[in-house]
Amino acid sequence: MTSSAPSTVGIPEEQPANDPALTAIDPELSAPENATDEVETEALTEAPTRVYLHPEQLAMIQTPEALPIPVLQRSVLRVSYVPAIMPGKWFNRWHERYGDRVQLAEVPVREARGLDSLHQDLCLIDPAANPPAGSSEEGTSEVPAEVAEHSPIECKDVPENPFAHMSIVRPDREPVSTDGEKYHSIRLYEELPVVILPVDHVLTVLDEVPVEELAEEFLLQPASDIPAYEEVSRAWRENAGRIVPEGLTDKETIELVAAGVGLYIVPMSIARFYHRKDLTYRPVAGLDVYPVHLVWPRAPKGEPRSEELEALLQDFIGIVRGRTATSDRGSETRQARAERVAAEKAKAKAKARAANARREAHDKKRANAKKNGNARQHSRQTAKAASARRGKKR
16 A cells, blocks of 8 residues: 555446446346337436546545445445554454454555545445546546546535544644544554665664754755754754755655655654665654554534444444453454353253253153052142142242
């Protein structure tokens, strides 16, 4: 997963033929064989147009490695994560506990697009209302990669069917995620800051680079993003007068580091994710760590979430908090259900064994009474005992 990989958005995807909601209707196949030319012409004009994915939505949020939209739509819970985040342990735990009952979709998104995935609808659009460039009136021609401009995508506070219900983000890239009035947030872990530099750079002789050693180094990011560096390099930056490039992705900025333009301070996971043979990294002492948060939007007042969705969110929260599969909180997990079924079967077997033991003892007693010539007396006693039991039940 890389943030700068070419996107294939704007090209219609082949939808499964057995899903009428996601497939295009071929007018020639839908018309009966014995229909007249006039009926076939009318069918061509009135048949629904092919359904396309919204190109702006995918280009802005989703990465090419993400699952197809129809697959995401079939999932019950979706969790997005930004590049270099490693949420595999939590996803694996979910699949182990709830995978046979609830489908979880892992949604990789582009840099700083975690919050966008929470506020965009996961939907398909009809090109008849907003046809892409190069499409014919019948909607049967292929759509080129360069599509026409679309109207702005509507951003909702809490969409009914969002790209993702929860997102794992970096608050330093998306500071709005720390707004407690808009989002719930859980701090998952922290990442060490490292400086990416060429392998032949003089600072590679150090195992850990103090921030003071970067006072005369050009960083490919705003100095205000790193207060400690801004303070120690103020005098050098005023004399150097170099302009920091804007609007670049992590991968593009790291390519500038490889070209010798400057250095770049990032969380260690990003340095490992975009590793190159001609680059290396060193931890930077004196800088704050980079936190990673799990965030999800607060439900609007007076419009609570459905109980089913809220239960799923709480189940995933329990997983990231380290709640075990045998915990009494949350939905029943696969392990808990297996233990409950095993206990019920063991209880039923014990009950059946006890009933068989009572029946065998009764039969043995009757056989001994008959053998000793007391069968009539034993029958009277048995009937008297049964009558007494019936009287107690009444």
